[in-house]
Every structure is written in C-alpha cells, then in structure tokens.
Amino acid sequence: MAPHPLGAPSIQVTRETEQPFPGASDNEILSAASAPPSPTLTSRDCAEPEAGGCRGAAKKLRARRGGRSRPKSELTLSKQRRSRRKKANDRERNRMHNLNSALDALRGVLPTFPDDAKLTKIETLRFAHNYIWALTQTLRIADHSFYGPELPATSCGELGSPDGGSPCDWGSLYSPVSQSGSLSPATSLEERPGLRAPTSPPYLHSGSLVFSDFL
C-alpha cells in the first residue's frame, strides 16, 4: 500500500482500545465472540443466480466451513474465529484511526481559532468543502483583477455560486451548497456558540490569503 500522504497516524492505546467491551467481563467477551457460528445461508445466497442459486450457496458454505480439508474440532474453529475477529477488529480500529488522523490534518488547515471548539467530523467536511469553494472563487476574482478588465461592481454575480447566491455576499461563501440545506457549515456553526464563521472576505495579500477575520 502507498504511504499515507498525511503521514503515519499515531495510534494511541486508550482504555477502550485495551478493553474492547468496556464494562463487560472477560466471560461476556468470550461468549459474545464465539456466540453465532455465523456460517448460515442468507437469502442473498439463494437469490443470486450467478452464485449457482442455493446449491452454489451450499458449496460456498462448505468452502467457508473448511471445504475438503481435515475437519477441525469446534474448539479449534472457535479459537480460529476469535483470533480472526480480533485481528479484523484491530485492523478496523487502525483504519478508523487513520481516517481520524486525516480529519485532524484537515482541521489543521482550516481557518479556525485555536481556542475554538473542535469541529465535528461532519462540520469539518462541510467546512472544507465550502472553504475550497471560497478559495476557488477568490482565485477567480484575483485573475479577473490582474488580467481581465476591471470588474464592475455589479459583476460579482457572473461568478455565481453553487447555490445561485451572489459571491459578493461573503456570508454565502460558507453556505455555497445551501440548496441541500444541511451541507452548510454556516448553519452548523451558528448552532454552536463556540464556533463562528468569518463575517468578512479573505483578502489577497502578497499572493497569499489572509483571513484577517480569523485573527
């Protein structure tokens, strides 16, 4: 697998990591892990003609149970299942940690105050989406002023926005997809007193963006 562009995630072992079922005893954990001997026929197995119908499903089932190999004792199978599950859980946990690391990296490049409450996952994604849109619009405006004719005051509307709103209204920068309603971070930020969206546009300064409103 290619190295993660955002760097290797630091996996921290939390209390929950060490104890998969917080509050559950070891016995409960073991019985839960070995509870359903899951290889059962599902309706899907019989529903798929490509799989050979129910007969194909039976074949699959046999394969899942070990095919023609030497039959293993229930204890061995149970141990094997538990071990596989445990490994799968570890991988899944790791995968989610990677995902969270990427989200943290994304939070890191979004313009928020350090003492702001941490953006939730969904807020981060929505904010990033709108932020990118805002930067794109800013670049277009910059291009117009550098290379094109002076923008008349009324030309802001040419740029348009995903929601049909005027880009001159910088408040709308943070809700470019407000058509879909819930996709606006402005909405969610308003709902969270600790967080706020900028009230003025980002300014171009020496070729870089300065979000003066965030300072």
Added chain:
DNA sequence: TAGGCCATCTGGTCCT
C-alpha cells in the same frame, strides 16, 4: 434526561 457525537465491535461484501 434527551439528543448529539464518537469509538468500537461485528458481519457482510468485494477485491487481490
């Protein structure tokens, strides 16, 4: 106390 957010576990599915 209800509701939101989150981490984790789990079983199913797809892919290599």
Added chain:
DNA sequence: AGGACCAGATGGCCTA
C-alpha cells in the same frame, strides 16, 4: 484466504 471497506448496533461521554 485474508485484507479493505462499509453500514448497523451498541454503549459511553458531554451538553443544553
């Protein structure tokens, strides 16, 4: 066969 990805379920924590 085993790993990655996904979605549902569950339980803990926090806040209004």
